[in-house]
Amino acid sequence: MSGTRPWRHELAAVLDRLAADRRDAPAMIDSAGPLTFNELHQRARDRSRNLDHCCRRLRPLTARSDADFLVDVFATWLAGGIPLPLPAHGASELARTLPRTPGAGCEPWKAVLGIDEGRYRLLVTHGEPPSVPRKALALGMRPDGCALISSPLHLNGPFEFAVRQILLGGTVVICPVFTPEVWATYADRHRPSWIFLVPTQLRRLFDDVGETVVAQAAASVDRLVYSSQPCPPDLRARLLAVFGAERIAEYYGSAGYDGTLRIGDAAGGVPINGAEIRICGPDGAPAPAGTVGTVEARSGVGLASHFLPEGCPPPGAWHTVGDQGHVDSTGRLHLASVAVSGRAIVGGVNVALEHVHAVLAAHPAIDYCTVSAVPDTVYGHRLISEVQTRAPTLTTEKLHAYCAARLAAPERPVRLDLIRPSPPEATAHAVDL
Incomplete structure (x- = not known):
């Protein structure tokens, strides 16, 4: 693919720099304790030496909520492989049915399970690597920040957020399992500056441990990002009451494209830096502002995704997962429906x-x-x-x-x-x- 960047060298260079500059700082903290940037660097380097066979090939990895899983991810990158995080249940069966090698000229740095016509298919991403800080900064992460991740790491959002925070030079705290009590304990103990939750988790937190406990545990948080499913108005009102408008953000996007960020009580989401959004009608033509249609997106920085075994899309191609919405006269996206067949x-x-x-x-x-x-x-x-x-x-x-x-x-x-x-x-x- 024309314009492919040498992401392997960039990732290796960033990891080398972090091991030198932040040697004893924690890159990750899980139930076993902290893992420093130097330890991450050494373990990933050691494991990569035994992974020559996975160069330019997808490497299925059963995702675990621990630091060792992310060490495997970095080792795969250092060996020139493409990590494919998979759920623990059914992972081996899925891996046997999926292609392992992208087409000629395609240089993806990540593969995840996407959905196409009701079935799982491999979705690969290439172009701008996660070592580029653009997306992490747009979502409110900080180089000296601490991100708390409590969702399964085979999911695209939590996976990307975790590796981007590490490559930014911050710390990722990995919650071993999500229950309201465990989450509150981890948040109170590690004092994160950035957290990611889905609306289901937020509702369980408020209903099970209460707003007061959540507010106290998350007192250190600068930015709470929620995503992955629509947030009902009553839950959003509770969020605003506990965190205030400046600390919460709704992210809309997909494994196939970057999307929008809606801060606080703002009406609609604004495309993050590097993302473009448009609405198309039934005929596929762009629709005027205010018209409900299919949400399409593309990257202005060379990031692109596609299903295997299909080839790389042409530069500037638009993508959609079928969600519906409209863009207002100020360029803000308002979702109308995420109901997609299958x-x-x-x-x-x-x-x-x-x-x-x-x-x-x-x-x-x-x-x-x-x-x-x-x-x-x-x-x-x-x-x-x-x-x-x-x-x-x-x-x-x-x-x-x-x-x-x-x-x-x-x-x-x-x-x-x-x-x-x-x-x-x-x-x-x-x-x-």
């Missing part, structure tokens, strides 16, 4: 409905099944499934266990309705009566 947003996680259906349909005792998303006051949406079976021993408990072994938590249907067709003899007998 996708459900469950607790801030994008779920491919066709994938969930395929996992259920593969059960040998299931004859037919449906999967759908229903509204949920806490998680935004949850999945339910209707399953038809002739197996008398199949129970909902067994099906829930089957799903738990193969699907990540947001993908698992919370309700499984078993339907057993009446035997032909019983039906005939009932008619005779």
Whole structure:
């Protein structure tokens, strides 16, 4: 691809500099304690020496909420590989079905699972590497800051936010698991300046430990960024009451493009530095201000993403995930809907409905099944499934266990309705009566 930047050398140079300039400062803090920039540098260098086989190849990594996972990410980059963070459940099955090598001339630095027509596909990103501070600074991170991440690191947002804060020279605190009590403990102990939460997590915090505890634990925070799912008006009002307008920001974007930032109680979001947003009508042509249509975005700094095995898009290409909204006369984006066919947003996680259906349909005792998303006051949406079976021993408990072994938590249907067709003899007998 023309214009590809030497991101491997840039990342290595930044990591070398941070190991020298911030040698004993913590790059990460997890449940095991701090890991300094020098330790990160040494461990990533040591591991990269055994990864010659992954140069220019995607390297699937089962994401864990610990510093060691991010050491693996940096080792992959130093070896010239492309990290592909995957969820713990179903990761090996997914990895076997996905391509490992981008096309000729394509030099991505990251791969994640995106959703296309209800199925997971590999989405790679190339161009401006995460060592460039543009996006981190636009989101309110600081070179001397401390970011608290409490969402799974296989998700694009938390993954990017974590590595960008480290490469900026700050500290990332990794919450081992999200519960309101654990989060409040980590925030109070480590005094972060920047935190990322999804609306589901915010509601659970306010409902379970209360606004007062959240306010005290987050007293050191300069910027709270929330994203990944729509924030209901009542929850936004609680956020404003606890944090004030200047400390909160709603980020809208996707794994495929940078997006907008809405500060405090502002009406609509402004494209972050380097991002361009437009609205298109049904015919694909740009729509005038105030017209609701499909949200499209592109990068003005050479950042680009595309699905594999497709080739690199031409420079300046526009991208969309199908969300709807309008841009007002001042250039602010107002979202109208994020309902996209084949996708459900469950607790801030994008779920491919066709994938969930395929996992259920593969059960040998299931004859037919449906999967759908229903509204949920806490998680935004949850999945339910209707399953038809002739197996008398199949129970909902067994099906829930089957799903738990193969699907990540947001993908698992919370309700499984078993339907057993009446035997032909019983039906005939009932008619005779």
